[in-house]
Every structure is written in C-alpha cells, then in structure tokens.
Amino acid sequence: MNKNELWPKIFVKCTRRNPALCSWGNDDHYSTAWLELPWEIAHSGDPLSISLWVAEESKYTWMAGSQCVPCHNQDHIDDLLDEAAK
Numbered sequence: 001m002n003k004n005e006l007w008p009k010i011f012v013k014c015t016r017r018n019p020a021l022c023s024w025g026n027d028d029h030y031s032t033a034w035l036e037l038p039w040e041i042a043h044s045g046d047p048l049s050i051s052l053w054v055a056e057e058s059k060y061t062w063m064a065g066s067q068c069v070p071c072h073n074q075d076h077i078d079d080l081l082d083e084a085a086k
Contacts, residue, residue, distance in 0.1 A: 008070035010042035011035065011080060014054055014062040033062070034069075034084050042068075 011034045018029045041053045054064040071077045 006039055008072045009077065010037045011069045011071060011077075012037055012050055012054065013065040013067040015065055016062045034080060
C-alpha cells in the first residue's frame with residue numbers, strides 16, 4: 001500500500017528561536033510550525049525518533065515540541081493548518 005494513503009497522519013508542533021530578533025528568554029521571537037511526520041517515524045514506537053528526525057531534517061534549527069496531533073482525514077488536516085495560520 002502507498003504510504004501516502006495511510007492514516008492517521010501525525011503532525012508535531014515544532015519551535016525555533018529567531019536569533020536575529022531577540023536574546024534568550026524573550027518569548028516574542030519564536031516561530032512555530034506544524035510538521036507532518038513520515039509514517040515510519042510517527043509509528044516507530046521509539047519515543048526519541050520524532051525529536052531526532054525533526055532536528056536532523058532541519059539541520060538542528062527546529063525542535064519538536066510535545067504536541068502531536070493525529071489527523072484522520074484531509075478536513076482535519078485543513079482545520080489544523082487553518083488554526084495555525086490565525
């Protein structure tokens with residue numbers, strides 16, 4: 001089966017600090033984003049796999065947070081991304 005057709009798709013909330021805009025401790029200059037995890041990572045059963053994958057794929061500029069959301073259909077994904085855009 002094509003992995004693009006497997007559900008639920010798992011999204012993790014990631015954060016990065018914008019060093020050009022702030023010093024440490026200033027929460028106003030952080031970016032957040034929802035990132036879709038590959039099927040193998042999201043369903044690996046290894047609690048560190050998500051954090052390691054996000055760090056390695058982003059060249060250690062983004063960090064995975066503790067919020068993971070399973071999306072069971074495209075409408076749920078659209079709602080999640082619409083909420084993030086607000």
